[in-house]
Amino acid sequence: AQKVTQAQTEISVVEKEDVTLDCVYETRDTTYYLFWYKQPPSGELVFLIRRNSFDEQNEISGRYSWNFQKSTSSFNFTITASQVVDSAVYFCALIDGTYKYIFGTGTRLKVLA
């Protein structure tokens, strides 16, 4: 069965610290897609990144970076030099052959000034 686990319910860091949000997934499909979404206090989910199962190259976008490791079924998200505006709930999600999202339960990140 497909499953996405975000074991960290809530993380608090002080501004400028680096923080990593963990995501572990389960799927039997060999072709699948992984996503990260950000949900700021306003509630709307904002798309951050998509990776497909055949591309394990890590990606960096500004202060954001993603580490995809098929060997451990993980797709972790790191924010470097965190800022207060990064405070949000972050969701990891999986799509496999069913083309339906399976979301994790989310990790609430609090960045303190």
Added chain:
Amino acid sequence: SQTIHQWPATLVQPVGSPLSLECTVEGTSNPNLYWYRQAAGRGLQLLFYSVGIGQISSEVPQNLSASRPQDRQFILSSKKLLLSDSGFYLCAWSVPPTGARDGYTFGSGTRLTVV
């Protein structure tokens, strides 16, 4: 550009009352449409999805129903609300047939409190 509108933003309803939440998409044709619910402290649960007018698939048996009377309109309804229907409801769209792989675009959500 494509936009998605969802309303109302917040809603407080008594138990047993009806519900109607509306979602409309602009700037695209024949989108796949989705209703998700986010209960407090929990992840996002897919409630319904639609690949075309009048075509509704239900993921979870429950007190809710959905309809798609027009190509870019998706409505979530209930005849009698339960306390357990409280939550944050999100509408989303993607480009068919496999546009979900490119990511969803979500609406701003409706926070429903059943009292």
